[in-house]
Amino acid sequence: MPEQPLLSLTGISKSFGPNLVLDAVDFELEAGEVQAILGENGAGKSTLIKILSGAYKPDRGRMFISGVEYRPTGPLDGRRQGIAVIYQELNLAPHLTVEENIMLGQEESRLGLVDRKKNLERIKKVLEFLCHPEISPDIPVRKLSVGARQVVEIARALASQARILVMDEPTSSLSQEDTRRLFEIIRKLRAEGVGIIYISHFLEEVLEIADRFTVLRDGKVVGRGLIKETSVEELIQLMIGRRISELFPRLPHQPGEVILSCSGIKSARMGRPVDLELRRGEILGVAGLVGAGRTEFLRALFGLDRLEAGLVVVSGRKFRPSFTAVSIGSGLGMLSEDRQLEGLAVRMNLADNLTLSRLKPYLRAGFLNARKQKAAASSWIERINIKARSPEQKVWTLSGGNQQKVALARLLHQEAEVFLLDEPTRGIDVMSKAQIYELMGRLAADNKAVIFVSSYLPELLGVADRIAVFHRGQLVEVRPAASWTEASLMRAAITGRESDPVITGERP
Amino acid sequence: MKIAGSGLKKIAGLAGPFVGLILVITIFSLMPEVSDRFLNLANIKSVATQSVIVALCALGMTLIIVSGGIDLSAASNLALSCVLVAYAINLGVPPLLAALVGVAAGGIVGFLNGFLITRLRLVPFIVTLGMMGIARGLAKWVARNQKIDAPLSWLNELMVRTPKPSWLLVSPGIWLMVLFSLVMAVLLRKTVFGRHAFAVGSNELTARLCGVWTDRVKVAVYTISGLLCGLAGVMEFSRLTVGDPTVAMGLELDIIAAVVIGGGSLSGGEGSILGTLVGVFIMAFLRNGCTMMGWPNYFQEIIIGAIIIAAVTLDRLRHRQE
Incomplete structure (x- = not known):
């Protein structure tokens, strides 16, 4: 029997309402490799990560970790089963100390009391492994630099024995120096057999750190391969693809003054x-x-x-x-x-939202004429085709598209x-x-x-x-x-x- | 059709508190011990008079809660005003002017609340918690930590049960409560300012995006509420005939409870004057009924506590159905 990959996804699909965000995605990650997932904004990367982390449930498809089916009930369960996700906006409690953050939810305890000595031992080991022994477990996280915070977040993942690490745009707020140090850590983790999924818009970085890549476009996998056999040009081409030309109505207009x-x-x-x-x-x-x-x-x-x-x-x-x-x-x-x-x-209701930025037309002697306001809202509902029952409908009950039209109608109205x-x-x-x-x-x-x-x-x-x-x-x-x-x-x-x-x- | 539907919905929205009020009144009217005394005109008048002070403060609190804030200093503000009125009268200031001093002092405290909240970018809870101590302390200072006696004047007739010109039917205080309820209802529902207050409470970011001067709205909201607390202080002086710096201890919680029972949401954007008045009367009738029954104080407190929780729970359920 051939060796099982560390992580494998087969036929993962997910839709939100009528939008198919992921369409039968297959994906494999080996132990000790860094694999990049690439794609434009909205290609489905975030959704895929959320499914991996356990935050979303896929509509279809199965996931396996080392051949064992992985069906997380939530992000906490996902973490327990060995998948740690490090999001763009770091998920640390700023007022808690480094120690408290790293051990949060996995505190060593005896008879319900926190066993600090054991905690500190574990933290020390992890921070040393990450080449950051200088980070003191006792300082509150808010006093750390962004780079150091990221190290803490990685340390948390390691302390929970994660075998798969997902990094979502890890360098977007890092200095070059911090990025270089992060890459050292990633290489070290790779050598230890951790599987790393690396998501980034910065293709040069991807070429430097990743071993393999998978490109998503409109929720589908459109390409995968070895990093050393590809180029920035090819990756961009895969990301944007050859799209069916869409129809954009162009009304003639001339730039004036x-x-x-x-x-x-x-x-x-x-x-x-x-x-x-x-x-x-x-x-x-x-x-x-x-x-x-x-x-x-x-x-x-x-x-x-x-x-x-x-x-x-x-x-x-x-x-x-x-x-x-x-x-x-x-x-x-x-x-x-x-x-x-x-x-x-x-x-608030549709009429109030629509007219809030210009209530003047509905004033008489300082008093608002609610009937006039509603009538105006009704006419806008018709003019730009908002699907709503009445101008008094609460905005949250409308669909996304109709909400957006209300917001646009407000600008037109003002x-x-x-x-x-x-x-x-x-x-x-x-x-x-x-x-x-x-x-x-x-x-x-x-x-x-x-x-x-x-x-x-x-x-x-x-x-x-x-x-x-x-x-x-x-x-x-x-x-x-x-x-x-x-x-x-x-x-x-x-x-x-x-x-x-x-x-x-x-x-x- | 549509308008009738929305009208029905509005009535249904108020139904919760109204049902509560009717329930409270019905229960006490059916109690054999008090049934004959509870629902007669004299008692209702007396309950209404007792409600004036809480109601005036609750009107302002409704405005504040609608705009997403809270005011913990309302009762201390009232006490400060009460003491200042007595102090001014003792100095020989004519009663009307003394009353205006009380109202103005309330307005200044309210303005300070709003000013600090918007300038320091602190949450209203903290600023008004601080102001609660400051106003109470000032009241005690002015009164040298004791009650201020003041000579009787027409001010002390504002809260009597049987008004002097008998054609008034009820005490002038009740008429003031009715008048200001109407003014505040119109302000909230019929003016741009009211609409902006709702918008700030519902979503401050959106309000800002739409060009609402959110800070100005907030300062105005707290100032208006402060003025009403000042007026309530004048009424308190009228009732007590002395300036008592320890009056209305803890009353701010009753005031907030009245607004919440009446459908106000502590997360802002919701609340109505009518609802708040119903909330005030639910609590007033409860107190009155319990006292008549000879039930101990602690019993009232337990019941009112339970009603607050029940009212908010019902409100939640209603929202979920929407």
Whole structure:
């Protein structure tokens, strides 16, 4: 009988509502190897990790660890059975000490009392193995650097005897030095026979650390192989694939005079100040990896994040964005990327959500006319096709697509001139997506302006007139959409280097 | 059709507290020992008069809870106002002006609450917990740790059971309670400010995204509530005829309980003036009934505690059905 792989997945499928997120995924991991899972935002990587960790249950398919069926009842059970996941946002309790964090849920105890001596022995062994004996078990985790926190998280996984370690974008917030040390640890773990699943957008890093790769696209495995036999180019090609061309309705529109210009906009969460101009009748797409500074730019522009420097001029009105009421007053409107948390007050009804940013038309002698407000909401429900029973329906009872339309209707209702849309089509159905594309086109044709952030390259290329790319907190490049391709956008987003002149036919 | 449906739903939303109130009244009316005295006009008047002080504070607390906050300093604020009114009258200040001093002091305490919450970015629980001690301490300081006697004036007739011009029918305090209930109901339901308060309580991030001046709304909310507590302090002085710095100890919890029994959600975005008034009366009738039955104090406390838990549980269940 041949030796069983450390981990094997067969035919894993998972859907959320009508969206098939994972489609019969097969995957194998050997002991003592580092395997990279690659794919664009939304390719299904996160869902796959969550299934591995036990946070989600697959709809179909089976998983085996060393030949024994693995059916976790939850993340805790997954961890007990030997799979430890280290997420992008580290999962540590900041107020607890290193010792308490590492041993949390697996404390050595005698008669119900914590046996500190035994705990410390185990921790010492693990930290020494990780070449970080200098981390003191007694200091609270919040006092550690990000790199050290990650070591603590890995130490926790090792202390629980994990045989499989999943690392989700482990280097995204690490310095180069910390990254190098992390790689040393990974190599050491590999030598000990731990199987490591490594997920990262940074392909150069993947080429350096991984042995094998698996590429996901639209929930399917589209390629796998040995790292030493591949290249960045091939990986990018696999990630974006040759997609069926989608139909993006294009309404004719002409860029007119400048409506928005920002100079030196920078918040604490952005890497470098941004200068940008936007014309009436123009749609500007913003590309970049998640966390590259796109959202932060929009938020700074709208006055949601504390500004360190910069000025914005909208239709000739100059101001320093710090109060949303002022931004809205000068014609900006913002759609948040997080509908549930920020974009909508989901426990309030549709009419209130839709009109909240402009209640003036419903005032008479200082009193709100609720009937007029509801009538206005009803007309918007019809105009942009929101599927709802009444304007008094609570927003959380609507589907994702319809919620997004409510959020968009709010911007239309407030008569914004410049629309700042952060991931406007994320997590919504195809029909609603098409309607939102059309809406953006109509806005441009109406001489308004749109900036939209998206992680989905085809829609950026299909809808935008110009595309800006962010990388690690900085605006890298802005060019007409026609001069970008999926491959060049992807390369600029991943490497931060301006695109290859050979492909675009122009010098940067 | 649609409008009728939503109207029904609104009534159903209030049904919980109303059913509770009717239940409490029915139970005591059926008790043979008190049935003849409980549901007569004199007793109802007396319960209503007793409710005025809690009700005034609870109106403001409704606004605060709707906007996602809490005010633990309400009762101390009331006591401070009560003491200041007596102090001012003793100084020879005319009664009306003295009353205004009490109301204004309440407003200042409320404003400070709002100011500190928004400027220091502290949670309302902490700021108002601190203010609870500060206001109570100030009250004791002003009163030199004892009751302040003050000469009688027309202020002391605001809370009498049989009002002076008999055409008033009930005490002026009750009329004030009715008046301010109406004002607050309109403020909450019919003005932009009220809508913004709901929005801030429901989801502060969304409110900010929509250009609501969230900090200003909060400061206004606490200030208005403080003014109402100040007014309640004036009523308290009227009832006691002295300025007592230890009055209304622990009353803030009754006030919060009334709002919660009336459908207010401590996570914000929900609550109504009518519901709160029903909550106030549930507690007032319970106390009154228990006292009439000769039941000991601790019995009332147990019942009221149980009712708070039951009310919130029912509220949860109702929401789950939605």
